[in-house]
Amino acid sequence: MNKKHILPVLSLTLVSSLFPLLQALAIDEAAFNPNFIISDEQLEDSDSMSRRDIQIFLDDKNSTLANYFTEDANGKRTKASEIIYEAAQEYKINPKYILVKLQKEQSLITDPTPTQKQLDWAAGYGVCDSCSMSDPKIQKFKGFGKQVDNAAGIMRWYYENTDTQSWIHKPFVDYIIDGQNVSPQTQATAFLYTYTPHIHGNLNFWKLWNEWFNQTYPSGTLLKAIGSPDVFLIQDGKKRKITNFRALITRFDPKLIVEVPSLELSTYADGVPISFANYSILFDGENYFLLDNDYLRPFASAEVVRKLGYNPDEIISVNKSDLEGYPMSAQITTSSASNPAGKVIELNQKGRLYFLKDGVYHFIPNKQVAESNFPGYIPEKADLSILDTFQEGKTLGFKDGTLIQVQGFNKIYVIENGKKRHIPNEKVFLSLGYKWENVIPTDLETSLLHEDGLPIEGKQQTVALQPASLSSNITITPTPNSPSPTPTQQNPLPTPTKNGLPVFQETGIMYETPGVPSFVGTPYDTKIDSYLIADYDSLQILEGKNVDSPRPLASLTKVMAAYTMLEEGLDRSTVSIYDGSRHKASYHRFRIQNGEAIRNQDLLYSMLVSSLNTPSIMLADSLATPDIVVSKMNANAKNWNLSHSQFADTSGLDLQNFSTAREYLSLFKNTLENKELKRILSLASYEYEEVIDKDTLKMHQDTHSNQLKAKTDLPFTITASKTGYLYESGFNLTMVVQSKLTQKKYIIILLGNPDYTNRFKDAEAFARWALAQQ
Known part of the structure; x- marks a missing residue:
């Protein structure tokens, strides 16, 4: 994003809310302090959410913005989450502020069918209370990308110009706003009133901020105020009092109760109390019900209750008012269930x-x-x-509120709404009142039943979470190192060409080969755009689809980059010092600080095992320059007669890194002649230490981005593999599989899988198919 000088709209008073479609919030308005809405630290925390965090947030909210593509402030077509992230980074403003602003002004996070007008004036920027959105003077601010950019940019402008512009509200100065005296206690609060000069508009902002980002404990947590016997379940932002011991022990493990100051509980609105034991039989004077967790299941008749063997002494008489707030579920009949509780x-x-x-x-x-x-x-x-x-039915995972640790990894998660949320460090873990003895170790496969949710506090940086007897400074690098995938790729694009070669552009949508697919061997029913299965020794293609169609390689590019650098004499013992101004790549998920130093060998492993982007730039810089390395990569491709393969960088982020499945087969086999490269691509994980450590987090552990490497029950061994992903490429994978029975080896290449969720299931299916051809 190009740096722009943002001028305030002096003649306009910015609107507090154009579309009051705010969701019902559980926050108690009595706790609102108009003098302190958010701190400056909060407003300026531009790293509070990564690209992936923003995308996960939008996905979790089922937001239309999760799959919304439009132009950013510079006219580049991209995804909404990317626009939000880039604006936050450009102006060093918290992306959470932008998300709240989009909801407060136009309900864009939760509205399932926003109008074009809502999208065009997403942040209410430039629109006054009495202005028309068709006013020619404000059309320069129209458009989602411009609105997001200006909403973030004006906050930075306020910070930089507050001393010279008297009309910008300032902290510790009294103002009369909507007839009420307000004295902002932070610059951030003052700026919110400058942007929206209304109490109610900023109350809505505060409610959204606290509902989404300030309620620390995830759903499923049991809380108890210090010195009080009352236990509460935190659920959907509310606290539900558990009114008796039997209701507690039939639903929860009491050892998981977390003690907190009473003030902590006061931030949660009251929800429906939990007053009955799970699977209680309730009678309201007319009908019988089974309380099945939080659902009431009516019995078809009193005779059904008798036939199912329930003791009359077990039946609890209740008032109809006691059942308010419980949703109804399926009726119980003698034919529908012999044991309705399961x-x-x-x-x-x-x-x-x-x-x-x-x-x-x-x-x-x-x-x-x-x-x-x-x-x-x-x-x-x-x-x-x-x-x-x-x-x-669906395989069961852990219950909400459960703390888990994947065996062999040093990350702690808490389960919420079926997703696992990473707890970023020991300080956060202990400050929440969690106990190490309540962390349940589990295997990787079980943990994968839970999709990733937003990290607690939304931090992408990861540090170790282990009891004191274990290492306290190991981090697991997130993988894959690529943009967060969209849940579904819609309307795949045909590949444009120029002079017979593809010209891929950033569209946010996966390209596909136009026309009728061409196959080698038996067609395989799959939406993957291009694939092949080849004999490892002869390179004969046994099965394939669109094997001569050029496709973006994404991180498969790193195989050629690593091979080239090794062949050009990369000194693996040399230490490279990180300089963010030169080395930081897009989708930078490498935990490294300016001035920290890492051996080239370790950078090479991070680049190939975890598929990190930044190490590829550091290595190229260590050897020569990235441009020189890229020219050597293209020279290798030419020497191998790969006429439909091209390279533009060392990381794979540039869409002009492309090849065909047939040519990449030759490339992959040729690069595996380098024994060091082949060994690295065979590793499931790798650990190393920083040579110079600036943040007391010197240990790193990388896990292979191909999740099949972690499976032990496969009929084959993966002896080398690499993955890649961009929106435009879809998911890519190359791997060598060797039959455990016959030792026969095959190369499998998948290019353009639009189903990111099932990407490894597809890869495993292809490998099993290959073995079945023996």
Whole structure:
């Protein structure tokens, strides 16, 4: 984003809210202090959310903006999350501020069908209370990208010009706003009133900010005020009082209760109390109900209650008012359920656990998950044949509020709404009142049942989270090092060409080969644009689709970059010092500070194992210059007669890094002749230390971006692999698989997989298909 000098709109009073479509908030308005809305530290925390965090936030809110592409302030077509991130970085303003502003002004986070007018005036910038949006004077501010850019930019302008512009509100000065005396306690608060000179508009901002970003404890957490016997469940931003011990122990593990100051609880509005034990039978004078977690399931009749064997002494008489707030669920009949509460079974044959309920069985991957969902469970022994009468359901994961650690990794997560949220460091972990003994170790496969949610505090930087007996300064590098994927790729684009070569442009949408697909061998039913399976020794293509169609390589480019640098004599023992002004790449997820030093060998491993972008620039800079390395890469391609392959950088971020599946097959096999490169691509993980450490976090651990490397039950071994992803390329993967039975090796190349969620399932299916051809 180009730096611009933003001028304030002196003749306009900025609007407080054009579309009052704010969602119902659980924040108590009585706690609102008009003199202190947010701190300057909060407003200027531009690194509070990464690109990925912003995208996850929009996805979690089911926001239209999650898949919205438009022009940014410079006319470049890109994704909404990217526009928000770039504006935050350009002006050093918190992206959370931008997200709240978009909701407060136009409800763009939660409105499922925003109008073009809402999008065009997304932040209300330049529009006064009595102005028309068709006023010619303000059309220069029209457009989502311009609105986001100006909303962030004006805040930075206020900071830089507050001493010279008397009309900018200032801290510790009394103002009369909507008939009320206000004395801002921070510059950030003063600037919010400068932007929106109304109490109610800033109250809405404060409510949204606190609802989304200031309520620390995730849903599923049990809280108890210090010195009080009352226990509350935090759920959807509200606190629900658990009114009796039986209601507590039938739903939760009491050892997970976190003690907090009473003031902490006061920030949560009251929700529906939890007054009955789970699976209670309730009678309101007319109807019988089973309380199934938070749902009421009506019995078809009193006779059904009797036939299902419930003891009359178990039935609790209640008032109809006691049942208010509980949603209704499926009716219980004698034919629909023999055990409406469900039951956990353990198979006699293999000891596997399943949960049976309402004609559906759910696999329970391990005892930790079972205990998380069913405290104190005692499984019923059963034969495998029992599953024949049930339909297969979703595998169960951990319950909300559970703390987990993936075995072999040094990250702690808390589960919320079925997603795992990373707790960034030990300080945060302990400040929340969590206890190490409540962290449940689990395997990688089980953890992958939970998608990633926003990190607690939204920080991308990661540090170790381990008890004192373990290393306290190891970090796991996030992978893959690529833009956050869209849930679905819509309207794939055909590849434009010039002089017979592709010209890929940044569109935010995956390119696809136009026309009828061409196949080698038997067509495989897949939306992957281009693929091949080849014999490793002869390079004969056994199966393939669009094998001669050029496609963006994304991080598959790094294989050629690494090979070229190794062949050109890269000194792997040399130490490279990080300079962010020269080395920081887009999608920079490398935990490194200016002045920190790392050996080239370790940079090489980070570049290939975790697929980090910044190390590729540091290595090229160490050897010569990035441009010289790129020219050598293209020279290698020419020497190997790869006429439809081209390279433009060392990281793969440039869309003009492209090749075909057929040519990349030759490239990959040629590069594997370098034994060092082949060994690195075979690793599942790698650890190293910084030579010069500036932030007391000297240890790094990289995990291979191909998640199949972590699986141990596959009929093949992956002896070398690399992944890549850009919006325009889709998911790319290359790997060498070797049959454990016959030792036969195959090369698999997948280019342009639009289904990011199932990318490794597809890769595994191709590998199994290859082995089936033996």
